[in-house]
Each structure stands twice: as structure tokens, then as C-alpha cells.
Amino acid sequence: MARSDIRRSAPNGRQPDKAAPSGWRRFVRRLFVWGFALALLGALALAVAVGLTARTLPSYGQLKTSQAGQMIVVRARDGSELFAMGPSYGKWLTYEQIPAVMKDAILSTEDKRFGSHIGVDPIGVARSFYVRYKEGRFKQGGSTITQQLARTVFLNNDRTWSRKLREIVLALALEWKFSKDQILEAYLNKVYFGGGAYGVDSASRKFFGHPGTELSLPEAAIIAGLVKAPSHYSPTADAQAAVDRAKVVLGLMQQNGAIDASQAGAVDFKAIKFAAEAGQNSARYFTDWALPQLDLLLGENTDPIEVWTTLDPKLQAAATEAIKANVPGGAQGALVSMDRDGAVLALVGGTDYVTSNYNRATNAVRQPGSAWKLFVYLAALEAGYTPNDKVVDEPVTIDGWSPRNSGRTFAGQIDVRTAFTYSKNTVAAQLGNEVGFSAVAGMARRFGISTPISTVPSMVLGTNEVRLIDMTRAFAAVSAKGQAVEPYGIAKVTTTDGRVLYQHESKSGQVLVPAYVSAGITDMLQSAVSIGTGRAAQIGRPVAGKTGTTTSNKDGWFLGFSSGVTTGVWMGRDDDKPVGGLQGGTAPARAFAAFMKTAVAGRPVEKFDTEVTLPAWQLEPDDEANLSGNPDDYYYVDEQGNLVNPGTGNGARTPEPPPPDAGPNPGGLEPVGPPPAADQEFLNEATGKTKPGP
Known part of the structure; x- marks a missing residue:
């Protein structure tokens, strides 16, 4: 029975079919097949990507x-390499x-x-x-x-x-x-x-x-x-x-x-002998000031470039030595020197860049002392004074402030030139008060002072803080016969293969003051060096300059020019403590002379144009000059029909001070009002609005 059952279950002698694969085996098989296919596809994609990438690669x-990053080679005026960045x-x-x-x-x-x-x-x-x-x-x-x-x-x-x-x-x-x-x-x-x-x-x-x-x-x-x-x-x-x-x-x-x-x-x-690290030198003060200007000159640029600067290595070395040799112990010193077109030839921001990279030539703000009188006398000359006009060196009080001369003495009647030559504080105060403190501030702004300016009476003696580079720029403008001078340190920028990206173009500066004003102030600046407070700055050829000393000898300045080179020197302590014996006419003037002897050595001797040719309005008195009485007591009508007060003393006109809440004008100059025509009482009487009293 069993055999017949077996035979029936397997007719014709065939063996029974094998069992179908399990689900797990089917999954593994499919995973292998798909994995192999995906790997093959991935390898093919990778090969295509590599092949395409290889075709786009640059040649060897x-x-x-x-190069990685931007390389900047900085060169001096003579083409020598100062250092490389990047x-x-x-x-x-x-x-x-x-x-x-x-x-x-x-x-x-x-x-x-x-x-x-x-x-x-x-x-x-x-x-x-x-x-x-x-x-x-x-x-x-x-x-x-x-x-x-x-x-x-x-x-x-x-x-x-x-x-x-x-x-x-x-x-x-x-x-x-x-x-x-x-x-x-x-x-x-x-x-x-x-x-x-x-x-x-x-x-x-x-x-x-x-x-x-x-x-x-x-x-x-x-x-x-x-x-x-x-x-x-x-x-x-x-x-x-x-x-x-x-x-x-x-x-x-x-x-x-x-x-x-x-x-x-x-x-x-x-x-093993390791190479000594290249020491930083004072030229880094210059490059720290000049190189940030590349962002404005070039904009976005990643090419390796060479920056050709205005720095003269020989003069930079002389400037560094002049500061180190003359600065008092414990003090710092700074120097800026410009050519007649504003090219910065040398710039020293301190005694040692390694120990202190703070740039005192371009960043520090200090009181200039009597060096500020440059702007007082410029304003006075523009208002009508001449170097030969008489003034009185005597005690004076202005709004409760009483300036004193350094020697605590008074010379009596002297001329304007003598007052400037010997830096008489009382005369500067009188002139500033007469022409208007806002006029002095406006003159400083005109000549490039960029720091805030207060118009309190004591400002005429240099209580406003300034930068050395700004003051040097102002004296350079005087050297340029009253034309504005813009300091610059980058002459040209090229790529390493010689393509020019930027080229400085020198242009004539704006005329800041009339020729007779620049001639008059140059006359007085020359006298200050010849016989006055700046005698230590003499170098054997014409020099014009001015000293500056602040209270308790905290700051010493000398600024001047000769043969087209203008140089400013400042000395003092960073913590603003007094420096014994420091005066503008001592260490700063000596440093100026030491440097300038090198700076002008290869230049021809130039005489200053100090001949003052006054404008017609100062040389030809009008018809009202013959009127009797004090000229300050009468008024006259100008060509436009306005009543005008001719002013007081030596033909100088007295500007009206600005209102207390008046701010600076858009041009950056302090507002300087026109001469007052007349007071309100006079105008009311003249127009018939009120009758004169008995």
C-alpha cells in the first residue's frame, strides 16, 4: 500500500520539485545585484567626473x-624692496x-x-x-x-x-x-x-x-x-x-x-643654526599708514602686486636717527617729512617699532602749543595786518582769561613780525580776539586740521589737540605759497608682471590764502628761525619754521620747511607727563635740523618769496578817510548799499562771532561771519523806525 502511494505521488518515476528560495535569500540576491549595479554606476559616474575634471585642470x-592668497611687495621711492606681505x-x-x-x-x-x-x-x-x-x-x-x-x-x-x-x-x-x-x-x-x-x-x-x-x-x-x-x-x-x-x-x-x-x-x-628673524624697522610706521589706502585706490583685487611708495630709504634712516639721537630719555618722538607735492619722504611714528607700533605721527593727538599761532597770524594777515604793523605786548584779559608770555615780561610796542618771532602770547591773544576765534578755527580747517576745534580764547595758544601729519601738511601748504597740499604715500601700484593698476597724479592744490598772506607768514616764519625761538633749526640755508611748547613741557614741536621739503617733529611722553627741559626750540628743533641737512643736501638753495604786495583795498584809502573824528565811530555804504563798519586798528575788520549753537558748515570750516554793518539801534534810527533820543 505504501509503495502504491509512493508510485502515485511520483508518476513516471520523476523526483519531486525543490522547495522555492526563502524571502531572505531573495533579498540578499537582489541586494547584491542592485549593489553591484549601483557600484558600477557610481564608478562610471566617478570616472566621468574625474575625466571631465582632468580636462578642466590647468596645465602644469x-x-x-x-598662488594661494595675495602677495604684496612694498617698494621704496628708489625701487628697493621694503618688505613683502602675504x-x-x-x-x-x-x-x-x-x-x-x-x-x-x-x-x-x-x-x-x-x-x-x-x-x-x-x-x-x-x-x-x-x-x-x-x-x-x-x-x-x-x-x-x-x-x-x-x-x-x-x-x-x-x-x-x-x-x-x-x-x-x-x-x-x-x-x-x-x-x-x-x-x-x-x-x-x-x-x-x-x-x-x-x-x-x-x-x-x-x-x-x-x-x-x-x-x-x-x-x-x-x-x-x-x-x-x-x-x-x-x-x-x-x-x-x-x-x-x-x-x-x-x-x-x-x-x-x-x-x-x-x-x-x-x-x-x-x-642647527636658525636664521635670525628679520627685525621690524621704522619704515613699518610708514607702511602701516600708507597700505590701508590700497582698498580705496584699487578696490577688490587679488592679483599679486607691487606697491611703489614715496618713502626715501636714505631719508627714513636719517629721520629715525634724528629722533633717537635727540629725544629726551623716557619720551617718544615722531617725524613727518613731505616733498612740495605732498609725497611723504619719511615718517617715524616712535623710537622703536618692535616695542611699540603705535603711530604717533598719524594717530596721536597732542596740543601743538605756539605752533598753532600759524593759523592766528594767517587769519590776521588775511584780515589786513602786515608783518610791519605795530602791536602792543602788554597784559591783556579776554573773557576772564589772562595769557602770559613765557618770560613773564612785556615788550611794549613792537611790530607783528617781532611778536611772532619771539612767540608773544599776549599779542596772539589780542589778534585772535580781534579777527575772531572762529576765523582762526576756519583758517586751521582750511589748512587741513581734521581734529575738533574749540573757539574759546585760549585756543590761540594751541590748546586744541592735533595730529603731527596734519600740522606738517599745513606748513607744507605755506611752503607751496598758500596752495593746498595733500599728503600721499603710494605713487604707483603694478602687478608683478608690470601691468599698472594705479598711478598717482599730482594736481595743483586749491588756493587757500592770497599770495600776500603766504608771503607775509613766510617772512615771519623765517624770522622765527633766524633770530627767534627756532634758532636751533638753522641748517646753513633759508629755513622757515615755528616752535611749539605746551604747559609743563609736556609737548615739544618744531615744524618748518626749506628747499621744497617740509618737516614736522613732535616729542613728548605717551602718558602726557612733563618732560624736563623739553621745548620746541630745543630737542625737536635739533632733530629737525639733523634730518633736514640730509633731506635737502642734493637740492638747490631756494630763497623765500617774502615780498608782501598788498591788495589795492589796503593801499588806496577811500574818500571817507578824510572825515574827522575816530573812524571806528562812523559807518559807510558799500557798492551794494549795505552799511559797513570799517573795523578797528590797521584796517582790520572784526568778524561777528557765531551764535553759541552754530555748528560747522558742510565744508568742515568753522563759520566766520561777515563784518557787522551796524548795531540795531543805529539801523532803527537810519530807517526812521525810532527817533533819536535827546
Whole structure:
């Protein structure tokens, strides 16, 4: 029975069908098939991406010339290099020129399987992820030298997956397009080693003072060790840290068979001589002032450029020495010197840039003392005074303020020239009061003073704070016969291949005061140096200038010009404490003379134009001059029918002071009102609105 059942269940002798595959087996099979298909598709896509990327890569020649960041070479007036900013690239070394120890050191440290991978090292990547799994963070990088080159040349250091994917594609494309020797050559000429040095040659010159072709084994180990953390292991920052890292590099080289134990043991790091760090010099005060102007002159620009400045190295050295040799102990000094067109020839912002890079020539604001009288007398000359007019040096009180002369004496009746020559405070106060303190402030604004100006009576003695470069600019305008002078420090900007991006154009400045005013003030400035307070500034040729000393000898100034060169000197303490014996006519004037002897040595002697040719309105009295009585007691009608008060004394007209709430006008000058025509009582009587009293 059983047999018949068996036979019936398998007719014709056929075996029963096999059981159908389970669901799990079907899933695995499909996963394998789809995975293989996707991997194949991904590989195909990657190959296409790499191929397209390789076609868009620059040629090797273009790759060599590409740079990371903007390099700026700053040149002096004579074309000599002052210093370079940004990345520094040394000479390009070919694969054959790079020492074998350098190539072995970098391969042992950064990519020991460089010769066998295709741009990406799967073993290195796996190791990186394994360490990530164990440590909880990426502690080891899996990037090959080719990937690092791709990142250096084409990408940035963002830690994103998209950037990493682009890095891999670029690395594969680089391996596709270039040989291993070319990739290693490019890497060693472009990788960053710290201190602004890109490439082996630049690093060798910076840290050891010789070309990269002369690197020894310990030096190569030090440079190779910098790639991991350039700022941390830099010899200029921490020499011991650099040596300790180099010992690790030697160990890796020994492990990889690049050197043997005897070679590693023979290395003596104590014999290594690191190159001295290039010291900062006073020219950095100048470049700190001038280079920020590039943003305005060029706008957005990333090309490597050369900036040709107006700085004269010989004069800069003379200025630095003049300040150091004359500044009192514990004090600071600053100097600015300009050519007749405003080109800054020398600029010193302190006694030592290394210990203090604060620029006292362009940033510090200090009281100018009597040097401010330049603007008082300019305003007086413009109002009608002449150097020969008589004034009285006597006690005076203005709104409760009583100025005193330095010697506490009074000379009585003297002329304007003498009052300026010997810096009489009482006369300056009287002149300022007569022409109007707002007129003095307006004159200072006109000549380039950019700091706030108060119009209290004491302002005539220099209580407003100013910058040295602004005061020097004002004296330069006087030297230019009353024409405005704009200081500038950049003459030309070019690309490294010679293409001109910017060229300074000198233009005639705006006329600030009439010729007779500039001639008159030059006359008085020359007298101040010849026989007055500035005698220490004499240099054996015509010099015009003015001293300035503030209360308790806190500041000393001398500003003047000769043969087209204008120079300003300031000395004092940063904490504003008194400096014993400091006066404008002592140390500052001596520093001025020491510098100017060099500055004008190659220039012809120039005599000043001090002949004052007065305008017709001062030379020809009008018909009312014959009227009897005091001229201050009558009024006359001008051509427009306005009643005018001719003013008081020497033909000077007295401007009306501005109202207390009046602010500066849009042009930046303090408002200077016209001469008052008459008081309201007189006008009412003249127009018949009121009748005169008995």
C-alpha cells in the first residue's frame, strides 16, 4: 500500500520539485545585484567626473604660477624692496633640484604609500575611520599628498563632506593628468610651512637662511614636521617644539627605510643654526599708514602686486636717527617729512617699532602749543595786518582769561613780525580776539586740521589737540605759497608682471590764502628761525619754521620747511607727563635740523618769496578817510548799499562771532561771519523806525 502511494505521488518515476528560495535569500540576491549595479554606476559616474575634471585642470605651467592668497611687495621711492606681505614664494625647485632627504622626509611623514595609490589611499582612509571609531573623533587624517595638493591649490580647509568629495575627485584627476614626480614637485613647492612661507625654498630661506637645494637631513626633518601644524611647530615661534617634532619625523623615516639607525643617531639638532628673524624697522610706521589706502585706490583685487611708495630709504634712516639721537630719555618722538607735492619722504611714528607700533605721527593727538599761532597770524594777515604793523605786548584779559608770555615780561610796542618771532602770547591773544576765534578755527580747517576745534580764547595758544601729519601738511601748504597740499604715500601700484593698476597724479592744490598772506607768514616764519625761538633749526640755508611748547613741557614741536621739503617733529611722553627741559626750540628743533641737512643736501638753495604786495583795498584809502573824528565811530555804504563798519586798528575788520549753537558748515570750516554793518539801534534810527533820543 505504501509503495502504491509512493508510485502515485511520483508518476513516471520523476523526483519531486525543490522547495522555492526563502524571502531572505531573495533579498540578499537582489541586494547584491542592485549593489553591484549601483557600484558600477557610481564608478562610471566617478570616472566621468574625474575625466571631465582632468580636462578642466590647468596645465602644469599654469599650476606652477598659481598662488594661494595675495602677495604684496612694498617698494621704496628708489625701487628697493621694503618688505613683502602675504604668502612668500621662494624659487621654484624642480624634482631633481629638491634634495632626496627632503623628499624622503615628506613622504615618510605625510604619505608613505604615495608611489602605489591612485590619489586616494583606501588603507589610510580606513585607518582614519578606525581611529575615529575608537577615539570618538578624527585624530588621523587619511589625505594623501595628492589630496593635500588639490586642497592647497583649488579648495579651502572647510571640514565638510562636499569639500572632501571634491578633493577626492580633484586628487584622482591630478593623478590622471600628471606624473607622480610632477605631483610631488608641485606639492613641495606649494605646501604651507608657516611664517608666510610657501614651498621648500621659501621655508629654507626663512628658517635657515639658505636655498632649499642645500637642505641637510635635520633641516629637512624640521621642515617636513611643519606641515601638520605650521604655527605650533614653527622654529620662529618655538624652536624646541620644532626640534621635538623633527625627531618624530626621523623615526618615521627610519621605519620606512629612508634612513638607517646610524643616520638617525648621527643627527645633531644642537648644531642647527636658525636664521635670525628679520627685525621690524621704522619704515613699518610708514607702511602701516600708507597700505590701508590700497582698498580705496584699487578696490577688490587679488592679483599679486607691487606697491611703489614715496618713502626715501636714505631719508627714513636719517629721520629715525634724528629722533633717537635727540629725544629726551623716557619720551617718544615722531617725524613727518613731505616733498612740495605732498609725497611723504619719511615718517617715524616712535623710537622703536618692535616695542611699540603705535603711530604717533598719524594717530596721536597732542596740543601743538605756539605752533598753532600759524593759523592766528594767517587769519590776521588775511584780515589786513602786515608783518610791519605795530602791536602792543602788554597784559591783556579776554573773557576772564589772562595769557602770559613765557618770560613773564612785556615788550611794549613792537611790530607783528617781532611778536611772532619771539612767540608773544599776549599779542596772539589780542589778534585772535580781534579777527575772531572762529576765523582762526576756519583758517586751521582750511589748512587741513581734521581734529575738533574749540573757539574759546585760549585756543590761540594751541590748546586744541592735533595730529603731527596734519600740522606738517599745513606748513607744507605755506611752503607751496598758500596752495593746498595733500599728503600721499603710494605713487604707483603694478602687478608683478608690470601691468599698472594705479598711478598717482599730482594736481595743483586749491588756493587757500592770497599770495600776500603766504608771503607775509613766510617772512615771519623765517624770522622765527633766524633770530627767534627756532634758532636751533638753522641748517646753513633759508629755513622757515615755528616752535611749539605746551604747559609743563609736556609737548615739544618744531615744524618748518626749506628747499621744497617740509618737516614736522613732535616729542613728548605717551602718558602726557612733563618732560624736563623739553621745548620746541630745543630737542625737536635739533632733530629737525639733523634730518633736514640730509633731506635737502642734493637740492638747490631756494630763497623765500617774502615780498608782501598788498591788495589795492589796503593801499588806496577811500574818500571817507578824510572825515574827522575816530573812524571806528562812523559807518559807510558799500557798492551794494549795505552799511559797513570799517573795523578797528590797521584796517582790520572784526568778524561777528557765531551764535553759541552754530555748528560747522558742510565744508568742515568753522563759520566766520561777515563784518557787522551796524548795531540795531543805529539801523532803527537810519530807517526812521525810532527817533533819536535827546
